[in-house]
Amino acid sequence: MNRTKSQELFSRAQARIPGGVNSPVRAFMSVGGDPVYFKSGRGGTFVDADDNEYVDLCLSWGPLILGHAHPAVVEAVIDAARGGLSFGACHEREIQIAELILSAFPYHEKIRVVSSGTEAVMTAIRLSRGVTGRPLILKFDGCYHGHVDGLLVKAGSGLATQAIATSQGIPESITACTLTCPLDDEQALREIFRVHGGQIAAAIIEPLPANAGLLVQRTEFLELLRELTRANQAILIFDEVISGFRLRFGGYAGILGITPDMTTLGKIIGGGMPVGAVLASAATMDQLAPLGKVYQAGTLSGNPVALAAGIATLNQLSDGAAYMHLEDLGWLMESELRSSGIGCQRAGSILWPYLSSGEPPRRPDAVSSEAINRFNSIHRPVLERGYYLPPSAWEVCFLCTSHTPEQIRGFTRVLAECLRG
Ligand SMILES: Cc1ncc(COP(=O)(O)O)c(C=O)c1O
Numbered sequence: 001m002n003r004t005k006s007q008e009l010f011s012r013a014q015a016r017i018p019g020g021v022n023s024p025v026r027a028f029m030s031v032g033g034d035p036v037y038f039k040s041g042r043g044g045t046f047v048d049a050d051d052n053e054y055v056d057l058c059l060s061w062g063p064l065i066l067g068h069a070h071p072a073v074v075e076a077v078i079d080a081a082r083g084g085l086s087f088g089a090c091h092e093r094e095i096q097i098a099e100l101i102l103s104a105f106p107y108h109e110k111i112r113v114v115s116s117g118t119e120a121v122m123t124a125i126r127l128s129r130g131v132t133g134r135p136l137i138l139k140f141d142g143c144y145h146g147h148v149d150g151l152l153v154k155a156g157s158g159l160a161t162q163a164i165a166t167s168q169g170i171p172e173s174i175t176a177c178t179l180t181c182p183l184d185d186e187q188a189l190r191e192i193f194r195v196h197g198g199q200i201a202a203a204i205i206e207p208l209p210a211n212a213g214l215l216v217q218r219t220e221f222l223e224l225l226r227e228l229t230r231a232n233q234a235i236l237i238f239d240e241v242i243s244g245f246r247l248r249f250g251g252y253a254g255i256l257g258i259t260p261d262m263t264t265l266g267k268i269i270g271g272g273m274p275v276g277a278v279l280a281s282a283a284t285m286d287q288l289a290p291l292g293k294v295y296q297a298g299t300l301s302g303n304p305v306a307l308a309a310g311i312a313t314l315n316q317l318s319d320g321a322a323y324m325h326l327e328d329l330g331w332l333m334e335s336e337l338r339s340s341g342i343g344c345q346r347a348g349s350i351l352w353p354y355l356s357s358g359e360p361p362r363r364p365d366a367v368s369s370e371a372i373n374r375f376n377s378i379h380r381p382v383l384e385r386g387y388y389l390p391p392s393a394w395e396v397c398f399l400c401t402s403h404t405p406e407q408i409r410g411f412t413r414v415l416a417e418c419l420r421g
Contacts, residue, residue, distance in 0.1 A: 001384055005049035009037040028391045031379035035391070041068025043402030046388070054388040055407045057397040061390070062242050063267040065326075065349070066316055067402035073271050073312045080308035086300060093307040100314050101269060101277060104250035107259045110285035113277045113302045117241035117266030118146025120276035121204070123288075123296045124264050125150065127278065128202035128235040130294035131287050136196055138179045138203040138234075139163070142364035144211035145204055145239050145264075155180040183215055184362040186224050197232035202262070204237040208252045210396045211242070212364040214345040214352035219256055226258050235284075241266035241276070246398075247348035249317055271313030273306035322401050323348070329399045329408060336412035342419065349399040353415065364394075378418040385414045 013020035021027045021035065028035045037049040044067050046056050056068070066073060080093070098111050114120050125137055125148065137150060145151045149170050153163030163178040179196060181188050193200070207222060209215040229236040238260035243252035245268040253260055262284065266276040278285075289295045300306075316322060326349035333351055337344040345352045345360040354360060356371040375393035382389055387410070389397065399408075 001050070001052045001386075003034075003036060003048065003050050003052065006037040007034055009049055010034045025390075025392050025395070030393065031376050031391045033380050033383075036383070036388070043067040043069075044400050044404065044407055052386070054383070054386050055403070055411060056388050057399075057411065058388055058390040058395070059398040059400055060272060061267070061395070062246065062398050063270060063272045064398075064400055065246065065268050065322070066271070066313060067400035068272075070271075070313070070316070070402075072316055073309050076308040076312035077273070077305055080305045083304070085305055086303055088299060091302075091304055093304050093311060094302045097269070097275075097302075097307050097311050097314070100311060100318070101265070102279065104245070104318075105263060105279050107253075108263060108279035109282040111277050111279045112285065112288055112296065113275060113307070114296075114298055115274045115300050115303070115306070116146065116276045117239075117264065118148055118276070119298070120241065120264040120266055120278050121145045121151065121237075121239060122148050123278045124204070124237050124239075124262050125202065126296065127280070127284065127287060127294050128237065128262065130292070131284055132201040132233065132235060134199050134201035134234070135177050136179055136199045136201060137177060138181060138192060138196075138200055140181055140183050140205050140209070142183050142212040142215055143204075143206045143209050143239070145206075146241070149174050150178045151204070153178050153180060155182070182363055182365075183209060183217060184221055186221060189221075189224060189228060193228040193232055193234075197228070197234070200229075200232060200234040202235040202237050203229050204239055206242065207238045207240065207256060207258070207260075208243040208247075208347055208350075210347075210350055210352075212394050213354055213361060213367055214347060214350055214396050215362050215364065216345060216347060216360065217362060219258075222256055222258055226260075229261075235262055236260045237262045237264060239264045242350070242396075243347075244268060245314065245317060246350060248323055249314075249320055252347075268313060268317075269310045270306055271309035273309040274300075274303070275306050275310045316401075325401055326399060329403055329405070332405055333399065333408045333412065336409060337415070340412060340416035342412075342415065350396050351399070352396045355393075355419070367394075374419070378415065381418040382411075382414055385418070387411045387414055 244265040262280040334346045355374045372393040
């Protein structure tokens with residue numbers, strides 16, 4: 001493939017943008033080579049600056065469940081934009097999206113809409129601390145919750161549960177308020193609550209961890225987390241920024257049969273535009289300003305154009321038909337990968353080819369470095385054959401309603417060929 005224009009654009013970008021990118025994983029650092037510059041997308045494919053077309057298996061990291069430029073979403077955005085880009089004041093779409101989202105989360109009563117998943121998590125953390133009057137947050141190794149200071153952490157050494165920062169610029173006084181626990185480890189979880197239970201404001205977890213591969217958890221582990229948070233009056237936050245509306249019209253919590261106290265959302269609820277949200281009981285949510293003393297605000301929160309994209313996307317999903325179609329596509333990809341001998345973990349339309357044999361990992365430290373190296377070595381050859389995988393072995397693939405069985409079969413054939421070398 002000729003990518004002269006992409007290369008020129010990347011050179012220009014590097015002169016003015018750190019690493020040439022506005023979000024680090026886009027820089028292709030772990031898979032090597034230069035990033036590709038895109039100019040348009042439609043359905044399950046997008047086109048780069050040199051007019052090469054790719055089947056998109058990254059889909060903007062999850063929001064584009066209907067694919068690129070879905071006509072209903074684009075129409076809604078154009079219509080909203082004609083009526084004004086931002087009001088900084090109240091409008092009806094705020095109520096429409098609140099009602100639509102809450103109809104799918106019957107265990108929550110109120111919602112605050114923000115502009116990103118990170119902002120939603122940040123709000124959820126502050127609100128949890130405000131409501132409980134406690135300082136500590138429990139996080140699980142391998143889960144990602146956006147670039148919130150106190151959550152950019154990894155486990156400390158030895159038996160300590162005290163977190164250490166994974167980024168410079170985060171004072172110890174902040175990480176001192178985060179505890180970490182391995183996924184899939186009941187004993188460690190019990191011990192943390194035994195020692196710190198009375199000081200934990202909230203435990204935050206991706207109920208379907210999808211940021212260090214797809215680390216599907218045993219329901220018993222999540223049930224224990226629910227039990228311990230309840231027994232210790234700590235808030236259980238399900239971070240469903242990826243899983244919310246991805247597998248069903250609602251949360252992954254509904255599949256698990258576990259009810260969290262708070263949910264954070266993002267990605268799909270914005271349909272490709274910047275929208276995040278926090279949901280909880282009315283009593284909890286009313287602790288937010290202006291009614292309560294926990295402050296949170298945003299110039300562009302509930303932006304009318306962004307909400308138009310979110311509402312249009314959710315309306316396309318609400319009758320459930322899209323999920324049946326996505327399940328069929330997901331199953332096709334999983335079975336094609338397996339019949340080519342490629343290990344694959346899947347939840348609906350989220351797939352993670354983990355490129356090693358044996359049981360799918362449930363913790364990041366169970367992922368072999370050979371599998372990571374294998375992914376890094378095939379990323380470029382797969383790209384050259386017209387399939388855009390997320391540029392990191394730790395990232396999952398997403399399918400959209402407009403992917404076709406031919407595209408999926410084409411991808412699995414190419415992946416198998418590239419793995420054979
Ligand atoms: C589970 C989870 N929470 C929070 C975030 C942060 O969302 P955003 O990138 O919109 O800030 C992400 C982003 O990928 C995520 O996967």
